[in-house]
Amino acid sequence: MQSLTVADPSQVAAARRIAATVARAVGFGEVDQGRVALVATELAGNLVRHGRGGQLLVGSQAPDGPGEAPVVELLALDRGPGMTDIAACLRDGFSTAGTPGTGLGAIIRQSENFDIHSAPGSGTAILARLRRGRAALPPAAVSCAAVNLPKPGEEVSGDAWAFELGAETAALFVADGLGHGPLAAEASREAIRLFRRAPLAAPTEVLRSVHGGLRPTRGAAVAIARLDLAARVVAYGGIGNIAGTIVAADGVRRMVSLNGTAGHTARSIQEFRYPVLGLSLIVLCSDGLGTSWSLDRYPGLASRDPLLIAGVLCRDFARGTDDLTVAVLRAAAP
Incomplete structure (x- = not known):
């Protein structure tokens, strides 16, 4: 994703151009x-008017298969x-800044997927997904x-991540190439390629394959x-400092x-192996994220969109001295 700082009205136009690009x-x-x-204009404008400045992340998802449409995420x-x-703020005509109060409504109407988390004193996170052809x-x-x-x-992240969903299993993989820059990115991309050869295999099999295949590179931390999905059990394996966390009903x-x-x-x-109950989250983080985070300080956030959860954690716990990946898998209760 691209990260844009929006702290001044002059930066709204740049956010609009980058999102369109x-x-x-x-x-x-x-x-x-x-x-x-x-949507980018409205989000960036809200950051200036209501958020005292902030960050706009812009990314995209390629189609999953034939006939699928690409997605832009803001x-x-x-x-x-x-x-x-929040409910009042989402209604057209409601405003705390002397504007017509139609901004959030416009974002919702133009988006195929919208989510929000906000609380007094804790800031706001807003997610909009738009799919080609609506x-x-x-x-x-x-x-x-x-x-x-x-x-x-x-210019490039030395981290990478991948997700695979099968009929009965789901797998989340994160790689953090040693160091930073293009060589770290090369190592993490190779780790992803190796993972995709058998993404739903047992973690020990995946890790052995990745460990052997990364020898020509500078190496990576991986997990x-x-x-x-049926047994509600997570099998986890990691080499190096990727942090894995389960947030579940228990x-x-x-x-x-x-x-x-x-x-x-x-x-x-x-x-x-870790059993999980009910609605559960699996969170994998590279060491660009601090380790002191907890969702307890954000009532309701655990039930929101995984990207919204990842964004809030990045906003509040990023170290700012490293590449950063926060990947969140959410599984509904059976």
Whole structure:
């Protein structure tokens, strides 16, 4: 994703242009580009007017298969005063800044998917997804999304992530190439390629394949979480400092990654199994995110869209000195 700082009205136009460029790059026509530009303008304007400045993330998803349409995602994050009454703020005509009060309504009408989290004193996060041709985005029992950003000052992220959904299993994989920049990105991309050869295999099999295949690269920290949807069990394995966490009805558990660097040193490759109950989240983070985060401070956030969850965690816990990936898999209760 691209990250844009929006702290001044002069930066709104730049946000609009960049969002339209992303839409054009994934095949959006002029009408759909116009929708994306409008949503970006409203989100960026809200960051200035209501959020005291903030961050606009713009990304895209390629089609999953034949006949599918690409998606543009926009995520606005601020640490402003937040909303006391979200429902009131979503109604056309409601305004706290002397405007016509139609901005959020316009975003909702132009988007195929909209989500929001806000609380007094905790800032606001708003997500809008737009699909080419206004194709519907049906709800899914298992969904996954991630924020992946380069270290400030770098052009590319040394992190990468991937998700695979099968009939009975789902797998989430994150790689953090050693260091930063193009060589780190090369290592993490190769890790993703190796993962995709057998993405739903047991974590130990995936890790052994990735460890052997990364030897020509500078190496990476890697982790995979494989969820058995029927048994409601997560099998997890990691090499290096990817942090894995389960947030479920029965509590929060930090999963175990072992020391090492895939492609260079891995004294032990092992998987650990964790049962999960009810609606559950699997969160995998590279070390660009601080370790002190907890969803307890954000009432209601755990039930929101995975990308909204990832965005809030990045907003509030990013170290700012490293590449950053926060990937969130959400599985509904059976």
